[in-house]
Amino acid sequence: xxxxxxxxxxxxxxxxxxxxxxxxxxxxxxxxxxxxxxxxxxxxxxxxxxxxxxxxxxxxxxxxxxxxxxxxxxxxxxxxxxxxxxxxxxxxxxxxxxxxxxxxxxxxxxxxxxxxxxxxxxxxxxxxxxxxxxxxxxxxxxxxxxxxxxxxxxxxxxxxxxxxxxxxxxxxxxxxxxxxxxxxxxxxxxxxxxxxxxxxxxxxxxxxxxxxxxxxxxxxxxxxxxxxxxxxxxxx
Numbered sequence: 001x002x003x004x005x006x007x008x009x010x011x012x013x014x015x016x017x018x019x020x021x022x023x024x025x026x027x028x029x030x031x032x033x034x035x036x037x038x039x040x041x042x043x044x045x046x047x048x049x050x051x052x053x054x055x056x057x058x059x060x061x062x063x064x065x066x067x068x069x070x071x072x073x074x075x076x077x078x079x080x081x082x083x084x085x086x087x088x089x090x091x092x093x094x095x096x097x098x099x100x101x102x103x104x105x106x107x108x109x110x111x112x113x114x115x116x117x118x119x120x121x122x123x124x125x126x127x128x129x130x131x132x133x134x135x136x137x138x139x140x141x142x143x144x145x146x147x148x149x150x151x152x153x154x155x156x157x158x159x160x161x162x163x164x165x166x167x168x169x170x171x172x173x174x175x176x177x178x179x180x181x182x183x184x185x186x187x188x189x190x191x192x193x194x195x196x197x198x199x200x201x202x203x204x205x206x207x208x209x210x211x212x213x214x215x216x217x218x219x220x221x222x223x224x225x226x227x228x229x230x231x232x233x234x235x236x
Contacts, residue, residue, distance in 0.1 A: 025220060029210045032221040035138070036228015038105045039131055047128035054125060055132030059101040066097030087148060095144045102137035103130045142222040149217045162216045167226050170209065175230040178205070182232060192235035202231060 002008050044051045070093035078084050108130045117123035150156040182188050188198050206227045213223030
């Protein structure tokens with residue numbers, strides 16, 4: 001639609017772009033939080049062999065295809081477009097490859113549920129592989145984001161350490177505190193239905209995590225994904 005004369009200038013004024021970007025980021029933060037919720041680490045541990053073998057193989061094939069087509073896409077949309085922000089081909093290639101290889105885990109889980117396969121062996125294999133695929137894919141995507149934004153190798157290591165440190169903080173003190181608060185002051189983990197207070201606490205945690213990863217140089221979706229992973233899974 002951008003090729004229609006005056007469409008962009010009239011419908012997407014320059015002054016409106018920051019607001020649209022903000023709402024787009026809020027939407028993708030919540031979406032990645034939902035994906036993080038779908039990642040069941042305990043399930044992966046129980047089906048570790050299947051998760052590693054099937055999950056990584058089904059990611060490797062489209063990942064390799066993504067690497068193969070990246071050169072043509074890079075030439076068309078980066079090299080041949082002077083106004084494009086410069087970016088290293090290797091970083092661009094990994095981004096395209098990850099985008100090709102990642103699984104839409106929430107959709108996959110719902111398909112398996114609809115087909116009543118979630119409890120069967122085939123459902124277990126597919127879900128375990130999908131979770132491992134997703135986990136690997138989003139970690140690689142965060143790495144691509146760090147490589148794209150870091151000015152040098154030292155900054156890259158610094159950002160990686162800050163990201164790892166934040167994930168450890170989320171995994172231990174914050175997760176344990178959240179579980180304690182939910183057990184001590186709410187009945188949510190017994191009923192399986194979160195109260196308004198619990199939802200508020202969790203959403204604040206999501207946006208704080210997203211804000212932190214944003215200010216250290218990683219996309220806010222990484223923080224939202226981490227927050228989703230550490231939410232207690234008791235009774236669903």
